[in-house]
Amino acid sequence: xxxxxxxxxxxxxxxxxxxxxxxxxxxxxxxxxxxxxxxxxxxxxxxxxxxxxxxxxxxxxxxxxxxxxxxxxxxxxxxxxxxxxxxxxxxxxxxxxxxxxxxxxxxxxxxxxxxxxxxxxxxxxxxxxxxxxxxxxxxxxxxxxxxxxxxxxxxxxxxxxxxxxxxxxxxxxxxxxxxxxxxxxxxxxxxxxxxxxxxxxxxxxxxxxxxxxxxxxxxxxxxxxxxxxxxxxxxxxxxxxxxxxxxxxxxxxxxxxxxxxxxxxxxxxxxxxxxxxxxxxxxxxxxxxxxxxxxxxxxxxxxxxxxxxxx
Amino acid sequence: xxxxxxxxxxxxxxxxxxxxxxxxxxxxxxxxxxxxxxxxxxxxxxxxxxxxxxxxxxxxxxxxxxxxxxxxxxxxxxxxxxxxxxxxxxxxxxxxxxxxxxxxxxxxxxxxxxxxxxxxxxxxxxxxxxxxxxxxxxxxxxxxxxxxxxxxxxxxxxxxxxxxxxxxxxxxxxxxxxxxxxxxxxxxxxxxxxxxxxxxxxxxxxxxxxxxxxxxxxxxxxxxxxxxxxxxxxxxxxxxxxxxxxxxxxxxxxxxxxxxxxxxxxxxxxxxxxxxxxxxxxxxxxxxxxxxxxxxxxxxxxxxxxxxxxxxxxxxxx
Numbered sequence: 001x002x003x004x005x006x007x008x009x010x011x012x013x014x015x016x017x018x019x020x021x022x023x024x025x026x027x028x029x030x031x032x033x034x035x036x037x038x039x040x041x042x043x044x045x046x047x048x049x050x051x052x053x054x055x056x057x058x059x060x061x062x063x064x065x066x067x068x069x070x071x072x073x074x075x076x077x078x079x080x081x082x083x084x085x086x087x088x089x090x091x092x093x094x095x096x097x098x099x100x101x102x103x104x105x106x107x108x109x110x111x112x113x114x115x116x117x118x119x120x121x122x123x124x125x126x127x128x129x130x131x132x133x134x135x136x137x138x139x140x141x142x143x144x145x146x147x148x149x150x151x152x153x154x155x156x157x158x159x160x161x162x163x164x165x166x167x168x169x170x171x172x173x174x175x176x177x178x179x180x181x182x183x184x185x186x187x188x189x190x191x192x193x194x195x196x197x198x199x200x201x202x203x204x205x206x207x208x209x210x211x212x213x214x215x216x217x218x219x220x221x222x223x224x225x226x227x228x229x230x231x232x233x234x235x236x237x238x239x240x241x242x243x244x245x246x247x248x249x250x251x252x253x254x255x256x257x258x259x260x261x262x263x264x265x266x267x268x269x270x271x272x273x274x275x276x277x278x279x280x281x282x283x284x285x286x287x288x289x290x291x292x293x294x295x296x297x298x299x300x301x302x303x304x305x306x307x308x309x310x311x
Numbered sequence: 312x313x314x315x316x317x318x319x320x321x322x323x324x325x326x327x328x329x330x331x332x333x334x335x336x337x338x339x340x341x342x343x344x345x346x347x348x349x350x351x352x353x354x355x356x357x358x359x360x361x362x363x364x365x366x367x368x369x370x371x372x373x374x375x376x377x378x379x380x381x382x383x384x385x386x387x388x389x390x391x392x393x394x395x396x397x398x399x400x401x402x403x404x405x406x407x408x409x410x411x412x413x414x415x416x417x418x419x420x421x422x423x424x425x426x427x428x429x430x431x432x433x434x435x436x437x438x439x440x441x442x443x444x445x446x447x448x449x450x451x452x453x454x455x456x457x458x459x460x461x462x463x464x465x466x467x468x469x470x471x472x473x474x475x476x477x478x479x480x481x482x483x484x485x486x487x488x489x490x491x492x493x494x495x496x497x498x499x500x501x502x503x504x505x506x507x508x509x510x511x512x513x514x515x516x517x518x519x520x521x522x523x524x525x526x527x528x529x530x531x532x533x534x535x536x537x538x539x540x541x542x543x544x545x546x547x548x549x550x551x552x553x554x555x556x557x558x559x560x561x562x563x564x565x566x567x568x569x570x571x572x573x574x575x576x577x578x579x580x581x582x583x584x585x586x587x588x589x590x591x592x593x594x595x596x597x598x599x600x601x602x603x604x605x606x607x608x609x610x611x612x613x614x615x616x617x618x619x620x621x622x623x624x625x626x627x628x629x
Contacts (some may be wrong), residue, residue, distance in 0.1 A: 012369050149329025153606045156568030157586070161602050164590050165337055241454045245572050248456060251590045265457065269577075272480065275464055282457040292453035297448065 001026045016233045043303055051294030058288050062108035073102040073258040084276065091280045094266055103258040104280050110259035111240045111288055112169065116237035117174045123179040127228060129182065130189025131216060134197070144190070147183040155180040159242055163251040173252050177239045181206040203293055224304040233296030244285050260285045319617055323610050327605060330606045331383065334599050335376055338366060349593040363394060365480035365525065366595065392436065392593045398399040398600035401585060408483045409581035412504065413566050415497050420505040420512060421559065427509070428516020429543055432524060440465045450510025455569040459503035459576040466499060496579075504573045508562050515558040519551035526550075547575075553624035560616030 042049045061068065085092040091100035127146070133143045155177075160177035196202055196219065205215050246252030247261025248268075255262055260281035267277030336343050346363035347354070354362075367375040382389065388398035431443040469476035478499050484492040523529065524547055532542050574583035582601055587598035 145325055146329055148326050149333060152330050152610050153328055153333070154567040154609060155601060156571060157605055158603045160571070160586060160590060161334060161598055164370055164593060164595055164598050165348060167348060209381040237452070244454060245456070246585065247566075248572065249575055249587045249590065251587075271460060272468060275460070278460055282454075286453045286457055289454070290448065293448055293452050 008079065008234050016287050044056060047294045048298030048302060051296075053293045054291035055216055055295060056110055056142065056288065057078065057289060058284075059112065061105055065090045065102075065105040065109065068105055071099050072104050073098065075105040077304060081311075084274075091273070092276045094263070094277050095270060095274075096266075098258075100263065100277060100280055103263050104260070104284055106258045107260045107263060108164075108284065108288070110257060111243065111254060112241040113170065114177070115176055115236040115240040115288075115292065116182060118177045119236035122235050122239075123228050123232045124307065126182045126185025127189050127221075127224065129186040131193060131220065133186060134234050135216065136280070140190075140300045143186070147186055150179075151187075152182045153180075154257025155238075156245060158240055159246060160251055162247060168252060168254040170253055170257065173243055173246060176246075177242050180242070181235050181239065183232060185228065186234070188226050192227060192276075193220055196220055196223055230296055230300045230303060233292055233299060237292040239298065240285065240289055240292070315414070316618065319614060320467045323614055325386055326610055327607060328439045330610075331380060331603065332376070334602050334606075335379055338368065338595065345595070351593065357527065357629065365390075365392065385601065389596040390604070391594050391597050393589075393594045393597075398596050401597060402582065402600060402604060405582045405585045407485060407581075408579045409570055409574070409583060411483075411486065411493065411599055412497055412500055412579060412581060413563075413570055415494075416501040416504045416508065417563075417564060418561075419501050422506045423505070424509040424512035425516050425548075425555065426569060427513040429548060431513070431517040432520035433539075435521060440517075443517070445513050449505045450513075453506065453507060454572075455503055456576050458506045459500065459573055462503055463577070483577075483579045483581070488517055500573045500577045500579060504566060504569045504574070505559040507565050507569065511562050511565065512559060516551065516555050519554045521549055523547045523551045523616075535573060554619055556616055556619055556623065560613045563609055563612045567609065 012155060060217040060271070081163040093099055094103070098201075129143060129147075153161075159173075162179060163172065166172045166176075192256045199219075202215060202219050204217060208219075243252055244258065244261035247259050248265045250265060252261055253259045255266070263281040264278050267274065271278045312331060319598055344359075345480070346366065346368055347358050349366075350359045363369050367378070371465070379389075384544045390396070391398055391401060394401070406491075410575050427443050427446075431440045434440050434494065465471060465478055466475050467478050467480040478495050487605050520543075529542060529547060532546050533539075570581065571583035571586055573579070574581045575587055578584075586598060586601050587592075589601070
């Protein structure tokens with residue numbers, strides 16, 4: 001994992017080399033054009049760009065949902081139920097006459113909130129557990145046995161078991177998925193911590209009497225950020241799918257909330273005759289997950305070149 | 312080897328104990344009153360009390376856990392709140408479709424994914440590699456129920472009018488009624504369920520193969536004139552087997568989670584359906600039983616994978 005620190009080194013020396021001659025010989029170095037920088041970035045990290053752009057569009061849709069020609073996503077209109085997609089109802093209406101276009105757009109909010117919250121919470125909690133596990137010997141074996149146990153329960157089933165005992169709400173869905181995701185982050189952080197502890201600069205810090213909290217803050221945490229960021233994007237993607245699955249089977253967000261999983265669950269009974277009810281949320285869910293996955297793959301290649309060669 | 316086997320089998324006991332403890336203690340650590348939530352909104356106080364007593368929530372945690380664990384060890388997973396039938400019987404009735412679906416998916420995925428990964432690694436950097444890797448990203452991104460509906464729409468309902476309606480839309484035919492009908496009902500669910508799994512295995516296969524193909528002995532084999540197919544499948548793949556087998560084992564968790572959804576999409580009366588129905592009725596003993604069973608299977612699969620290492624790599628000695 002020491003490779004995560006490597007990419008910084010050449011960049012730092014390069015910019016240092018730029019500074020000295022630039023002040024002495026101003027005409028030698030060509031001016032950097034901002035447009036060139038953007039193009040270079042796109043060329044170097046096409047997946048980050050594609051994923052980021054797609055995610056930005058979906059984020060915009062979620063935030064600006066009220067401004068995008070939507071109506072109240074929960075407004076019932078029984079007289080206009082199961083209308084096929086048309087100029088009036090872009091994505092059609094469901095069996096209660098609700099406008100699917102509006103429901104799908106508002107559904108982006110639920111998916112993004114769940115995805116981002118789970119990614120953030122699981123990373124932070126997993127990081128704390130991983131740090132404790134990597135530094136406190138006696139706690140390590142206990143924590144890791146518990147994590148082994150948790151990891152033996154397939155994540156979706158774990159979330160289902162948790163949801164069966166609580167009332168459906170976005171908060172409970174986030175909690176359930178977070179608990180299911182924590183073991184993997186803890187393991188990752190623990191692994192990084194254990195390998196970093198053997199690094200000469202950490203040993204030097206220990207030898208010179210630096211206190212453990214400061215070592216963790218200054219030397220360990222910064223080096224775990226890159227792998228955790230990559231892991232967090234994958235957690236975000238899998239949390240969105242898990243949320244949709246939970247809602248789809250009736251164990252997720254309450255039916256009143258227009259989430260993609262809920263819309264698909266409602267369209268399930270009619271899907272053979274009215275496939276569009278299932279189709280539109282399915283496309284949006286897939287595209288959002290794709291965006292996050294692309295971002296994750298790109299970040300992995302950019303942040304950890306050694307990993308990139310392997311996977 | 313025997314010593315290792317014993318140690319490895321013994322090591323699964325604490326893991327299973329923690330799984331059991333966790334699945335059991337959920338009843339106690341869940342916010343609010345689980346008895347009231349399970350009973351539902353229309354329940355009378357008497358109903359809630361009956362469920363509380365039925366789940367043993369009125370007795371101390373440790374005593375109840377001891378009793379429950381003893382029951383489970385004797386093969387008794389309790390009684391369903393909704394149907395009043397033993398959970399073990401409900402599971403037995405639903406076992407065949409789920410086992411069929413998962414085994415078929417497993418076989419199908421390995422047959423498709425491993426050659427895909429090998430092909431991508433062999434043609435690294437070419438359009439073949441790119442196409443396979445793009446497919447893998449899509450496999451990770453498109454959720455199993457989306458693939459399921461799409462496949463059913465095209466290959467069962469003939470939604471696009473392509474004349475490809477080869478398979479039944481939904482349902483399950485027991486194996487006892489013939490291999491053909493059994494298989495035709497399971498093809499679409501297996502392909503849908505296999506999507507993520509194939510992506511996962513193909514990626515790992517490609518990555519490991521790339522590493523192995525850069526080894527000296529591969530160059531030697533090529534230099535002495537061994538055919539590329541022999542090099543790939545005999546020299547390289549065998550040496551890449553350990554990580555691939557590991558990921559196949561870990562990925563079984565995806566299959567289990569995905570089976571729950573796939574069975575809902577294709578109306579297969581298996582364990583996944585059982586869990587989904589149990590959730591809608593908040594039948595916790597059933598959920599508990601199925602989660603325990605699946606976790607147990609998952610642990611066993613990964614135990615098996617650990618033992619397989621020695622087959623693929625004789626250098627691994629325990």
